Amino acid sequence: MIGVFDSGSGGLTILKTLTERLPDQDFLYFGDHGNAPYGHRSNEQIVELTKTGVTQLMDAGCTLVILACNTAAAIALRSLQENWLPTHFPENRILGVLVPMVEAITGVPWSQQNSSPIGSGERILLLATQKTVASDAYPQEVAKRAPQVELIQKACPGLVDAIEGGAGPAPLQGLINGFISEIDTGGITKAVLGCTHFPLIEDYFRTALANDISILSQPQIVANALVDYLDRHKQYAKAGSGQAGSGRVSLMTTGEPEAVNAVSRRFVDEQIKFIAADQQ
Ligand code: DGL
Numbered sequence: 001m002i003g004v005f006d007s008g009s010g011g012l013t014i015l016k017t018l019t020e021r022l023p024d025q026d027f028l029y030f031g032d033h034g035n036a037p038y039g040h041r042s043n044e045q046i047v048e049l050t051k052t053g054v055t056q057l058m059d060a061g062c063t064l065v066i067l068a069c070n071t072a073a074a075i076a077l078r079s080l081q082e083n084w085l086p087t088h089f090p091e092n093r094i095l096g097v098l099v100p101m102v103e104a105i106t107g108v109p110w111s112q113q114n115s116s117p118i119g120s121g122e123r124i125l126l127l128a129t130q131k132t133v134a135s136d137a138y139p140q141e142v143a144k145r146a147p148q149v150e151l152i153q154k155a156c157p158g159l160v161d162a163i164e165g166g167a168g169p170a171p172l173q174g175l176i177n178g179f180i181s182e183i184d185t186g187g188i189t190k191a192v193l194g195c196t197h198f199p200l201i202e203d204y205f206r207t208a209l210a211n212d213i214s215i216l217s218q219p220q221i222v223a224n225a226l227v228d229y230l231d232r233h234k235q236y237a238k239a240g241s242g243q244a245g246s247g248r249v250s251l252m253t254t255g256e257p258e259a260v261n262a263v264s265r266r267f268v269d270e271q272i273k274f275i276a277a278d279q280q
Contacts, residue, residue, distance in 0.1 A: 033255025
């Protein structure tokens with residue numbers, strides 16, 4: 001079974017694409033709605049909360065967990081992979097969303113650092129949470145692989161709170177227009193929605209951005225990377241019995257399930273049904 005972790009409902013954008021691409025796999029989703037948003041928490045809190053969620057997913061039988069949360073991936077992934085997983089679940093694996101996104105932005109494989117610049121310089125816009133922007137994880141990793149790319153970061157404070165709080169179209173569009181109006185968008189060719197919550201409201205970004213700026217789709221890019229990973233690591237593509245899964249998708253939340261369902265159903269075109277994480 002594959003675990004998908006997010007601070008709230010944002011990772012549902014990734015889960016939806018994963019279930020479409022891998023219909024035979026079993027998935028268990030963990031939304032930490034009770035502690036969201038992560039975007040303005042301390043690094044220590046983000047590491048601890050991520051560890052707690054991943055533990056719950058692995059205790060429930062997930063051998064592979066995707067941190068479908070840019071903030072958790074930028075702040076906690078490396079620490080969990082290096083300092084925690086080897087002593088707690090040595091056979092299991094944790095992957096993040098940052099690696100496939102950096103590969104997509106640069107066109108350079110993750111393993112290929114300090115490569116000679118390919119192509120001409122491009123201006124690319126990264127829209128993310130305050131915490132992801134402050135970590136500088138994206139610009140640092142992009143610079144190692146494609147120093148000719150100019151990555152312009154823009155934090156979008158309050159946007160995750162507004163989505164999780166069920167804000168209506170006008171306030172959401174107003175917030176996004178405000179963020180975009182603060183950027184010099186001249187020469188920008190691509191925008192990366194570097195927070196899994198943002199594809200839920202991609203249309204609002206599309207309205208605010210000039211037509212010649214394309215939006216890089218994080219769910220598709222992450223799903224392609226997972227399909228590729230499972231091809232190379234077939235042991236994680238199997239259920240505990242050694243058989244492929246049955247396509248079962250379960251969702252748990254640390255928040256109040258009915259409120260979480262209401263918000264999630266508004267943004268994701270599915271019959272979402274979360275249950276309380278402590279009842280899993
Ligand atoms: N959805 C998460 C991300 O991709 C984090 C949002 C939050 O909790 O602030 O960054």
